[in-house]
Amino acid sequence: MSTHSTAAESVYEIRFCSLFQEGRALSFPCDRRGLVDLDALAPRARTNYFYARAMTGREFATPAVLASEHH
DSSP: OOOOOOGGGOOEEEEEEBSSSTTOEEEEEEOTTOOOOGGGSOHHHHHHHHHHHHTBTTTBOOOEEEEOTTO
């Protein structure tokens, strides 16, 4: 699931909150639909993204698309 958006368009983030540790979450830049540009992620961030997706419902809650705090 890769989109080719520019950094200027990444005013959203998809956030995976931990089911077990309050305040722990993984978040990644995305478009308004929650699509992440995998090619734009650093290798470690890409690995973390795939991990969060795989562990949704086990370690992380269903992700939410939010307005980015970094725009």
